Amino acid sequence: xxxxxxxxxxxxxxxxxxxxxxxxxxxxxxxxxxxxxxxxxxxxxxxxxxxxxxxxxxxxxxxxxxxxxxxxxxxxxxxxxxxxxxxxxxxxxxxxxxxxxxxxxxxxxxxxxxxxxxxxxxxxxxxxxxxxxxxxxxxxxxxxxxxxxxxx
Amino acid sequence: xxxxxxxxxxxxxxxxxxxxxxxxxxxxxxxxxxxxxxxxxxxxxxxxxxxxxxxxxxxxxxxxxxxxxxxxxxxxxxxxxxxxxxxxxxxxxxxxxxxxxxxxxxxxxxxxxxxxxxxxxxxxxxxxxxxxxxxxxxxxxxxxxxxxxxxx
DNA sequence: ACATGTTCAGAATGTTCA
DNA sequence: TGAACATTCTGAACATGT
Ligand SMILES: [Zn+2]
Ligand SMILES: [Zn+2]
Ligand SMILES: [Zn+2]
Ligand SMILES: [Zn+2]
Numbered sequence: 015x016x017x018x019x020x021x022x023x024x025x026x027x028x029x030x031x032x033x034x035x036x037x038x039x040x041x042x043x044x045x046x047x048x049x050x051x052x053x054x055x056x057x058x059x060x061x062x063x064x065x066x067x068x069x070x071x072x073x074x075x076x077x078x079x080x081x082x083x084x085x086x087x088x089x090x091x092x093x094x095x096x097x098x099x100x101x102x103x104x105x106x107x108x109x110x111x112x113x114x115x116x117x118x119x120x121x122x123x124x125x126x127x128x129x130x131x132x133x134x135x136x137x138x139x140x141x142x143x144x145x146x147x148x149x150x151x152x153x154x155x156x157x158x159x160x161x162x163x164x165x166x
Numbered sequence: 167x168x169x170x171x172x173x174x175x176x177x178x179x180x181x182x183x184x185x186x187x188x189x190x191x192x193x194x195x196x197x198x199x200x201x202x203x204x205x206x207x208x209x210x211x212x213x214x215x216x217x218x219x220x221x222x223x224x225x226x227x228x229x230x231x232x233x234x235x236x237x238x239x240x241x242x243x244x245x246x247x248x249x250x251x252x253x254x255x256x257x258x259x260x261x262x263x264x265x266x267x268x269x270x271x272x273x274x275x276x277x278x279x280x281x282x283x284x285x286x287x288x289x290x291x292x293x294x295x296x297x298x299x300x301x302x303x304x305x306x307x308x309x310x311x312x313x314x315x316x317x318x
Numbered sequence: 319a320c321a322t323g324t325t326c327a328g329a330a331t332g333t334t335c336a
Numbered sequence: 337t338g339a340a341c342a343t344t345c346t347g348a349a350c351a352t353g354t
Contacts, residue, residue, distance in 0.1 A: 074329060078268070084338050090332080091337085115337070133254035134268060136331065140252075144332085148343075225348095226320065236347050242323085243345080267330085267346070288322065296323085300352075 066128040067121065070111040077130040084114065089125045092118070093132040218280040219273065222263040229286040231277070236266065241277045244270070245284040 065072045065082035076086035091097075099119035101107060107120035114121050136144075215224045217234035228238035244251075251271035253259060259272035266273050288296070 076330070082338085083340090086330095087338055134331090141332070144344080228321070234347085235349090238321095239347055240345090270345095286322085293323065296353080 065111075067124045067130075068109045068111050068114040070114075077132070077134045079125070079128045079130045081125075081128070081130070082111075085121070085125060085130075088114075088118075088121060089130050089132075090135055092122050092125075093135055097122070217263075219276045219282075220261045220263050220266040222266075229282040229284070231280045231282045233277075233280070233282070234263075237273070237277060237282075240266075240270075240273060241282050241284075242287055244274050244277075245287055249274070 061080055063072045064070075064080070065085055066079050067081050067085040070082035070084060072080045072082050073086070074080070077089055081089075092099075097118070099117075099122060101117055101119040103117065103120075105120065105123075107113070107117040109117070109121050109124050214232075215226075216222075216232070217224045217237055218232050219237040220234060222234035222236060224232045224234050225238070226232070229241055233241075243249075249270070251269075251274060253269055253271035255269065257272065257275075259265070259269040261269070261273050261276050
């Protein structure tokens with residue numbers, strides 16, 4: 015067992031990804047599935063479609079964690095504007111589908127703890143560049159010829 | 167520019183590569199697979215079917231390196247559109263089957279380091295020429311007079 | 319059998335708007 | 337805020353010539 019000294023990527027975490035805070039986050043236990051040794055791959059495959067942050071129904075991996083659409087959007091918005099929240103309570107709110115909107119501070123912390131990484135959010139530059147490419151492709155999109163994706 | 171620092175996810179830790187010259191890409195020793203009858207010829211057959219880029223199951227040599235289908239496609243697509251990626255971390259992500267989609271920059275770098283060569287990718291012209299040949303072979307195969315029907 | 323290319327459903331970004 | 341949507345990227349499966 016390793017000591018999670020950092021936010022674990024779902025990919026790097028072998029057996030972990032169990033919530034960093036084993037307190038009472040009954041989230042996604044590796045499910046001690048069977049007696050057979052379950053490799054990291056098996057783990058992914060068996061990843062329950064449950065948001066690791068709030069417990070809502072997850073729609074897939076978002077920024078490296080299995081989350082719902084709500085937490086996905088919340089994480090992107092918060093990180094992009096470098097939001098800094100303060101917990102109105104004692105900083106240890108347990109996040110659920112119903113109360114997730116009540117404490118942004120703990121929700122965001124939970125996002126990070128579950129392994130969501132802000133580095134996977136496209137920067138404004140990257141987004142802009144993509145839009146430019148789309149535009150260029152639509153304008154000069156003369157089909158065959160020179161599919162030059164040159165953006166230099 | 168992004169912030170150079172990042173959450174120390176171990177995906178991003180430095181890792182020594184195993185540079186491979188295009189001429190001697192078969193250096194990956196299968197480590198004396200078994201003590202049984204393993205002749206020098208058996209070497210090829212027992213070539214570890216492991217992607218040199220991400221460690222996934224390899225399907226053979228692709229553009230000069232033993233890789234998986236994923237890295238094969240990734241390399242072709244990236245090179246064909248002359249993609250230019252930027253690592254959101256420090257540029258030394260270690261690529262694995264599970265995290266390979268997370269950093270295109272380091273994945274592509276690794277492809278090149280492992281010896282994949284863009285020169286082996288057929289150009290659009292070459293591909294077109296091949297298709298033409300196939301067509302011609304189909305059309306002119308039997309009796310002439312067949313209309314240029316583009317069946318696909 | 320091997321290594322090219324092609325296909326296309328699904329994954330994972332961002333965006334919209336009630 | 338988040339469900340629905342638009343777009344690109346990914347890779348397993350497949351087709352083809354050598
Ligand atoms: Zn959630
Ligand atoms: Zn709180
Ligand atoms: Zn690979
Ligand atoms: Zn990287």
